[in-house]
Amino acid sequence: MAQQFPVQWVSHMEAKSETTYRPSENESYMNARQRQYFRDKLMRWREDLIAESRETVAKMIQGSRWYPDPTDRAAQETETSLELRTRDRHRKLIEKIEDALNRIDEGTYGYCAVTGEPIGVKRLDARPIASLSLEAQQAHEAAERRRGK
Numbered sequence: 001m002a003q004q005f006p007v008q009w010v011s012h013m014e015a016k017s018e019t020t021y022r023p024s025e026n027e028s029y030m031n032a033r034q035r036q037y038f039r040d041k042l043m044r045w046r047e048d049l050i051a052e053s054r055e056t057v058a059k060m061i062q063g064s065r066w067y068p069d070p071t072d073r074a075a076q077e078t079e080t081s082l083e084l085r086t087r088d089r090h091r092k093l094i095e096k097i098e099d100a101l102n103r104i105d106e107g108t109y110g111y112c113a114v115t116g117e118p119i120g121v122k123r124l125d126a127r128p129i130a131s132l133s134l135e136a137q138q139a140h141e142a143a144e145r146r147r148g149k
Contacts, residue, residue, distance in 0.1 A: 096129040
């Protein structure tokens with residue numbers, strides 16, 4: 001059975017391999033070692049999310065019962081609805097992880113999609129799917145707030 005990890009940033013920030021390598025601001029930006037570090041981190045994260053999704057499906061199949069009591073049935077439907085919403089968020093997150101892996105392959109990972117400037121190792125380590133620099137992300141969020149989204 002696959003090892004289960006909670007879906008939190010912390011679980012994916014810690015390297016599960018034998019190495020203790022951490023990218024540093026003191027080395028050349030997006031060198032081969034950094035790209036491999038982020039690729040491994042993203043792939044582990046994706047694998048964890050996929051494993052959780054499989055477990056959810058198995059639990060839903062095993063736990064699908066018909067409850068004659070309307071309150072029990074409503075509780076089960078609420079639980080199922082929450083689980084499906086979580087899985088949908090995971091599906092979207094997996095798409096973002098795939099996009100980040102594609103950017104690594106294309107050589108654009110780690111650079112802001114708007115400005116072309118480096119995103120920064122610390123930001124990528126905290127949010128490996130980031131495609132915008134902190135400044136560009138803040139500007140994007142401010143624009144969304146002005147539009148009322």
